[in-house]
Amino acid sequence: MLEKLIVFVEEPSMEVALEQLLPKLMNDVDYEIRRFQCRDDLLKNLPDRLRAYSSWLPPTWAILVLVDRDDDDCHGLKQTLENVAAAAGLVSKTNAGNGNPFQVANRIAIEELEAWFFGDWPAVQAAYPRVPATIPQKAGFRHPDAILGGTWEALERVLKRSGYFKSGLRKWNVRELWRSTWIRREIRRRAFRLSVVQCQPLSRGCE
Numbered sequence: 001m002l003e004k005l006i007v008f009v010e011e012p013s014m015e016v017a018l019e020q021l022l023p024k025l026m027n028d029v030d031y032e033i034r035r036f037q038c039r040d041d042l043l044k045n046l047p048d049r050l051r052a053y054s055s056w057l058p059p060t061w062a063i064l065v066l067v068d069r070d071d072d073d074c075h076g077l078k079q080t081l082e083n084v085a086a087a088a089g090l091v092s093k094t095n096a097g098n099g100n101p102f103q104v105a106n107r108i109a110i111e112e113l114e115a116w117f118f119g120d121w122p123a124v125q126a127a128y129p130r131v132p133a134t135i136p137q138k139a140g141f142r143h144p145d146a147i148l149g150g151t152w153e154a155l156e157r158v159l160k161r162s163g164y165f166k167s168g169l170r171k172w173n174v175r176e177l178w179r180s181t182w183i184r185r186e187i188r189r190r191a192f193r194l195s196v197v198q199c200q201p202l203s204r205g206c207e
Contacts, residue, residue, distance in 0.1 A: 050088035
């Protein structure tokens with residue numbers, strides 16, 4: 001059985017999100033979130049961090065690495081993460097195969113974290129009541145993964161037009177949104193669903 005999950009994230013807003021999500025997903029499994037300064041910082045330091053863990057990681061612990069795709073090829077980035085884990089002497093979920101024990105699960109968010117909010121707009125309205133209820137029906141927002149120009153920028157524009165954060169949205173401002181609502185599991189985001197799917201088997205014993 002998994003006793004502890006260590007999660008590597010690249011920036012504060014993902015840390016804030018996981019602080020709300022993991023207790024609901026991991027049952028009695030302990031967890032620890034290790035936040036880096038940015039995506040480049042995570043990728044730069046990941047080889048050394050994984051090598052350090054490989055020397056003492058207990059068999060009942062696992063590591064989850066969460067990285068935004070940004071402009072990278074998704075498959076190429078995933079292979080890079082897999083290579084780093086292998087070079088550190090750790091067995092990844094991908095290489096272990098279905099049902100076999102593993103030490104690292106590498107997962108890529110296809111879009112920015114803020115795309116999750118567009119997938120559950122009532123949650124945004126609960127935190128910021130002045131935002132229009134019709135946003136998800138507008139052509140540019142129907143598919144959160146396909147919002148042009150960046151979801152962070154789109155979220156900022158919508159909130160500013162509704163009278164919030166007139167001086168600009170900051171990453172830590174999303175803490176209010178995460179803490180005031182539970183982002184429902186029916187969010188239309190494959191990357192979010194994949195994260196949930198991968199965390200829940202971990203809590204049942206490193207499947």
